[in-house]
Amino acid sequence: MKYITLISILIVLSCIFYSYLPFMNFKGKDSIADGKNTKLTEEDYARERKKMVEQQIMARGVKDKKILDAMEKVPRHMFVPEGYRRYSYYDQPLPIGLGQTISQPYIVALMTEMLDVDNEDTVLEIGTGSGYQAAVLSTIAKEVYTIEIIEALGLRAEESLRNLGYENVNVKISDGSLGWPDKGPFDAIIVTAAAEKIPDPLISQLKPGGRMVIPVNNTFYSQDLLIVEKDDAGNIDAKKTIPVRFVPLVEGEKVTK
Numbered sequence: 294m295k296y297i298t299l300i301s302i303l304i305v306l307s308c309i310f311y312s313y314l315p316f317m318n319f320k321g322k323d324s325i326a327d328g329k330n331t332k333l334t335e336e337d338y339a340r341e342r343k344k345m346v347e348q349q350i351m352a353r354g355v356k357d358k359k360i361l362d363a364m365e366k367v368p369r370h371m372f373v374p375e376g377y378r379r380y381s382y383y384d385q386p387l388p389i390g391l392g393q394t395i396s397q398p399y400i401v402a403l404m405t406e407m408l409d410v411d412n413e414d415t416v417l418e419i420g421t422g423s424g425y426q427a428a429v430l431s432t433i434a435k436e437v438y439t440i441e442i443i444e445a446l447g448l449r450a451e452e453s454l455r456n457l458g459y460e461n462v463n464v465k466i467s468d469g470s471l472g473w474p475d476k477g478p479f480d481a482i483i484v485t486a487a488a489e490k491i492p493d494p495l496i497s498q499l500k501p502g503g504r505m506v507i508p509v510n511n512t513f514y515s516q517d518l519l520i521v522e523k524d525d526a527g528n529i530d531a532k533k534t535i536p537v538r539f540v541p542l543v544e545g546e547k548v549t550k
């Protein structure tokens with residue numbers, strides 16, 4: 294009985310800790326961004342980005358050259374709000390306003406690798422957020438369609454993407470759990486918010502032979518990152534990969550203005 298109480302307390306404490314994690318300003322080891330008063334230049338950011346790829350992404354086993362190149366090329370700091378910009382290349386998610394977060398760089402790279410897309414593929418993303426994941430995908434895929442439910446975030450992401458010249462990304466403000474029927478079916482679908490279950494419209498908008506990467510809630514207050522494959526006959530096979538933590542996918546909701 295005592296053990297059960299102790300374990301329950303530990304679980305509650307770790308849940309509290311993990312929910313605050315994205316909002317903590319961690320100090321990355323030997324990061325130039327540590328010196329609070331120095332203004333970082335584009336060269337500093339490029340150096341931080343290179344280090345991020347080596348120490349956080351390659352070191353954890355992501356090997357695909359086109360993904361490593363994309364992570365080294367896309368200026369993550371341009372998708373992060375001013376106040377957090379210097380922490381852009383730290384090994385953690387960061388707040389982007391309105392209670393939402395930009396995912397940890399490694400998770401962006403890993404999910405992109407799992408999607409397994411090339412320059413002939415059309416990809417649908419649910420949960421535009423900052424637009425960073427869409428920018429990474431746009432350097433690899435032919436066309437990216439991305440849907441955001443919070444209007445202010447969607448508009449800001451669209452502007453960042455346009456200013457940086459990511460022309461093959463299309464942003465829509467809507468409930469992404471319904472997909473984007475008139476642009477589908479898609480070669481690949483990536484969901485960057487936590488779903489209760491895989492939304493049916495997304496399954497029907499996936500091409501036969503296509504794949505979806507989606508975090509789905511488990512019983513441990515986190516999610517299982519699933520790789521969902523649709524075979525040529527339209528059958529679905531879902532495989533669990535690692536546990537992750539995403540903000541929730543709000544389904545059947547109106548756009549937040």
Ligand code: SAH
Nearest residue numbers: 420422423425426441442468469485542543
């Ligand atoms: N991919 C983003 C991070 C995603 S955070 C990036 O690279 O920055 C998850 C986002 O999903 C949030 O912005 C949230 O508003 C959005 N979201 C939640 N439910 C949604 C829904 N039903 N449709 C579209 N977007 C949704």
